[in-house]
Amino acid sequence: MTATVKFGKDLTGLEGLSVEQIATVLDVAEPFKEISERPIKKVPVLRGKTIVNLFYEPSTRTRVSFEFAEKRLSADTVNISGAGSSIVKGESLVDTARNLEAMRIDMVVIRHGSSGASQFLAERIPSNVINAGDGQHEHPTQGLLDMLTMRDQLGTLAGKKVCIVGDILHSRVARSNIWGLGKMGAELAVCGPPTLIPHGIEEMGVRVLKRIEEAIEWADVLNVLRLQLERMKAGYIPSLREYNRFFGLTVGKLEKAARDILILHPGPMNRGVEIDSQVADGPHSVILQQVTNGVAIRMAVLYLLAGGSPERAEAAKGGRRT
């Protein structure tokens, strides 16, 4: 990593990041991993910074992960979620943003059901904005933590074959994986029911595999997406049982793999639908490492957007201000 790697005000997606920026986030996350292993899990890197976690959609994992990352860096945090806030009273996103700004905050972490919401916010307030998932667009910190987990296991991302399995059409995780992994030199494929594969996906440099058996034969890594149960009601798939049989990752299908395949899942899992328990809990699953890495990645993103220098991350976690 070099001193020239700079970050913008916001992190709205991985599409706009350079290879160097992505590599820097992954590298900076390494020293931050150790903080969470200490008995006293706190360093003063963001002391005095105020961060608002603005969650328009329900989320447990991502919100808690961000909150731990913020608190372990000593930031002051406020959580605003849909129920019980002005959001449900019909206040517009732009008004909410302006009101938060008027309280002089430093950063906003936003989760929103509409694609583009984080960019909308980022263009209207001077605070740093971090996208924690916007509609079907991007979930950049998820993409980064997936990459960190893969890199931990495989040593490198370049040349590795990663297949994303499931509902690609509605998945922000898929898009962030595709942008991020593509930049880092991985080979990419998607696999799922044709009703859930978006038009023009090939133009993002992705091959489309029709059957999961093909994916298992091809891939070094399978990133299995959650199947939202409402997709069945909306008519994208006929039944969950059928989905499991043809597109679910089962032990029976995985046994036929010629080599070890790394299994990721962004959670929360529908066991017995897109992934069988024996696979999720099996030796090749790194699903819980993803969760652990999520905190380190978010610490790295917060640190870098706050202006922290990549070279001094190791020193920063030791307790000195950078």
Added chain:
Amino acid sequence: MSRPIVLRGGRVIDPSCRRDERLDVLLIDGRVAELGRDLPAPDGGEDIDVAGLVVAPGLVDLHVHLREPGDEHKETITSGARAAVAGGFTSICAMPNTRPPIDDPAAVGFVRAEGERAGYARVYPVGAVSIGLKGEEMTEIGELVAAGAIAVTDDGRPVWDSGLARRTMEYTRAFDIPFFSHSEDLGLSGAGVMYEGSVSTALGLRGIPNAAEDVAVARECMIAELTGGQLHVLHVSTRGSVEVIRAAKARGVWVSAEVTPHHLALTDEAVRGYRTEAKMNPPLRSAADVQAVRDALVAGVIDCIATDHAPHHYEDKEREFDDAPFGVIGLETALGVSMRELVVGGRLDLIELIDRLSTRPARIARLPAGTLVEGSPADVVVIDPDERWVCDASRFLSLSRNTPFAGEELVGRVVMTLVGGRVVYDRRDDRKAAREGVEVT
């Protein structure tokens, strides 16, 4: 009656009689009285020097949304008719999807009377096909026509019931009016918010496939063929629709079609950055579709240009892309965009463009417009075809600002507009001040 006016020394372009020559035009009592060289100054009238400028029949827009009654904060009949004349339009057709909708004779009469009271462009009401635009029960179409409606449509929504579409195209034959079709298969467009393609995939926005329009246009053409009714397809935007219409015309089906300036000029790339001013229905399509609708307009498969002027308040557009309403305004930019896209570069001659913006749409709706032959209404636009200007939405006369062309350079600008022989829009003083280097505010 207004004073006589001579428009002196302009280049008269009249597609209705293929005229393109330097002539003086005398307007008396709201009509074109005489065209000729060196006409005498009118007695007690006004002599206006328009040398170097184009004098053409006022533009005709078959497709505008004036939002009154119901959404007067977006546009009123008066503000819309005033924006129209600023854009050179002297006749505009007001869509019925207001609140309440224009689905009874009293509502038609209201739109017409408000238009007359405003005294800018002539406002022609378009009546609803179905009561409440619900797509169920047919309106009293005969009564609507008697009250002044010049066409019927449920625009904003398709007439989804093919049986109702059939009965409409049959019944309208008795009254000699066209059925304006908003052609969309709602099952295929679904919850889409933009063109379905690689841009929608990258942005994570739900897509609207071309097939949503193609199959609906095909259905309408088949029904027009079945019934012998007059079909006009609103806002054609796909290469597939163009092929369907081309084939229907070749079979002798009574069908015409329009395209908007934004579908002639922009692709789905304009949506990047989640720009809600590029959100409209039908959506901005691919480059291949833009090419196809341009070619079709040149070839006459698409008959005319119409704006689909759809005003929205800025706070309705200043929000998440999914939640922003569909629609852009177009009355004040249509000429400049069309000239930039089609005349610059030589795709159409100016007379052919005026034909698509005036003469042809007037014929489709049987309006007394689109011509400057002696005896016709003195609805005239004076254009500087060479003026390059930057689109500044803050100066629009429309109450709304939702244009995708803000900040762009457009070519060709209206200098004056006359309706019924009366000057209703005049930018000559601004031009004079600009020439003398005075800042106009």
